[in-house]
Amino acid sequence: TELSFLTSWNSNYRGTEGMAEAYVDLVTKASNGKITFRVAGPETVPPFEQLEPVQAGVFDMLFTHTAYHAGATTMNIAVDAMVNDPARRRSAGVFEFVDKHYQTLGLKLLSLPASGGIHFLMREGLSPAGDFDGMKIRGTPPIHSTIKALGGSPVVLPGGEIYTSLERGVVDGANWPVLGAVAFKWYEVAKGFTRPAIGNTTHPILINLDTWNALSADEQAILAEQGKQLELDVRQRFDVWEAEEEKKLVELGMKRIDFAPDVAAREIKAQSEGYWAIAGKRDPDLTAELYKIAAANDLLFAPAE
């Protein structure tokens, strides 16, 4: 069986290499080459428009980030605000819950691997108050409330404009997942990166439901089993990669900027609340249910009071 596999990024994104391509390898090996893949990237379908062709069956599978189809559903954005412990996510029923929700969209969830969270690249450093007080910070919509909680003003900019905007000082900082500042050369224009990183970056691997149902039970078992394996592999692999990247950034002249404990606590709380709030915008009931699961299984970064 050959499956066409659409990815939201090219191979130069570490997630593509460490998750999508790693999954292809796992499945190819486990099926003794009986299941093969034809991978297509964002040049085939722009990242924000990728859910539709997979739902329509133009492509069989999709590797993406939940925010890229926030126009269709927001609930799963909350997974980025849940502790990155693959085994516990599975045993608590998070995977099952998210899978069930995707099935209502004509998709089946195969794997929910998560890499490290989000950090801020700072042009100069923090404000005298030790946070973003009076600063302009580029942020994706879910992170806006975090920026505000730290005293900054969120600025809406496409990712492609981060480099120039940091360079010229249009913004004082920008958010991004912890991997990327090396690949995009942001170390050239930002003097520091913030710690702690917040939340995590979850990349669902999805398959068209009809395609899934047409597979044999053996094939289904292999895809599901390797999806579970991938989550564990990714957790370890990205811990290593992220530590390497942090070291590399310091070597390249960037400074690790640690928030003071009280600022960090504010940051984590705002991230958690902000993500859950955005998740609940489209799907309030589902999100409330998912929140209960997360709370009961100690998967929250910062429980609401």
Add this chain to the structure above:
Amino acid sequence: MIRAVLRAHDTLTEWGTLLGAAALGAIALGYIFEVTSRYFFNSPTTWASDLSAYMLCVGTFLLVPRLARTHSHIAIEFLQESLGPRSRRLSRLFVYCISFLVCLIGAWISLNENFRQFDRGLMTLAANPIPKWWISVFITYGFASTALYFLRHLVSQAMGRGPEQQVG
């Protein structure tokens, strides 16, 4: 009767033109506000960027029919011009026919997508999301109205009056 419909079509296009021009004005004003507000008052907006993206799509497809009406769409016509009158007429018929069909199918595809977006409640990816069909419906309008203009040119050409002449 048909004349009244055609007149209404032209009026709609004229209103669309003014609305599209206003959309461009809104983009300029929105960004000037954003830059002023961000640079001088340190309070960036979250809507200026969304607004400009929406208005680009809206403005473009409000103007596309007018371009078809006034024969202003970019085409490479030097070969056609070099033909004799009879062949030139035939080739124009062919071009109008193709253009009409393509825009009609485009409108149909886009309309289906509008309905899908409406049924599934799809929103735009933005700091302040809005229903996607609010914007994409203008694509359908642009295709449909443009198709009608190409049809008008086709009929006019076929009846030997040459392409409908209109002052832009």
Add this chain to the structure above:
Amino acid sequence: MDWTLVLPVGFAALFALFMFGVPVFVAFFLINIVGTWVLIGTRGFGMFANSIFETTTSVPLVTIPLFILLGEILFRSGTMDVLFNAVDKLTGRVRGRQYLVVINLSVLLGALSGAGMAVAAMMGRSVLPIMVSRGYDKTMSSGLILGGCSLAPIIPPSILVIIIGTLSDTSIAALLVAGIIPGILLALMFIAYVYGRLSLRRERYDDRVDPSSLGEKGRAVLQILPFTLIIFSVMGFILMGIATPTEAAATGVGAAVLAAAFNRCLNFAMIRDSLVSAAGISAMILVIMASSKMFTQLLAYTGATRGVIEAVTATSLDPSVMFLLMMLAPFILCMFVDQIALMLVVIPVYAPLLPILGFDPVWFWTIFLLNITVGGITPPFGYALFALKGSTDLLSTAVVFRSAWPVVLIFLIAMTLLWAVPRLITFLPSLL
């Protein structure tokens, strides 16, 4: 279906439709609809619709209508006449002075305007009649206007740069700044060409002018000042980090309105006409961009994009030979087809090749920009040619066409120079 079949068939069908006079956007859409239907089936139509939405809601492309609007306000408000008079006053009593006026004016207009067509039309209406009445050589005058208006897309601001930067994922700010030195270089080469020709062949023109007094010259400088405000609120704002390139286009529009007000040329009708005209011209460009998106997606879907990359990686052609081929193809094709349509199909194919060939993106795309720009004046198809011819009865099409070739040659020499000395392009962006 194999890409080695799809690629040539797709391109051939597209160019056949172009040559037949089918509107460019219709040609793309036709290929897209048929291509989607044949390669994917009707379930691919959602992709078709969304590719249009994606392109026309892309924030960097908002710069296109804004730059066009900036130019429209300047040209429609009559402030350009002020600029023309000032340049005329400031250009001294030198040999072939009217040629120099054209070149000086071109550099200034280039720094104010994002596209060359309006510049060509404006000079065809204002400068050309003066030159002809004074007995300047028509062909030479026409050629210099064509060359001069070709500076507009090269000296920032530039719509072509926005398109190249967006499609190739290159820093738009760097690409804009990179055009400054090549633009000035071309202007200098035009001057050299003027004096080279004047020394070879004596022209009988009336070069007398009333000498302008120091006071008049001072007033002329004052008149130019509002225009520097426009240049500042575009490039200055970008460089100072006040605005992104897209936003700077909008602040440039604001400054143009202020400049019009300063010259007492501001009124509602002018603003409305500028908005309508700019919205129309940008719709013309954007609908083509929207239509070409799915075409490049289909090329990627069939594996053509990856196939070409692998094929180029496999051939061990010398990078210089590859460079020559990659420039030659658009140069030839631009004689016959629309520059923008051509860019839209070529850039997505070229962009992934650059790292493989080891080309600096800013260097490569700037030379590519010159190549595409000169496509606007290579006969028989070129917007600048049509704009100039359309603006005046003083020139026959044959003269306009003939006059372009020396300028094309100058462009080719400049491109060779920039190829040989990359620092001419990369120096200014490296200061950013």
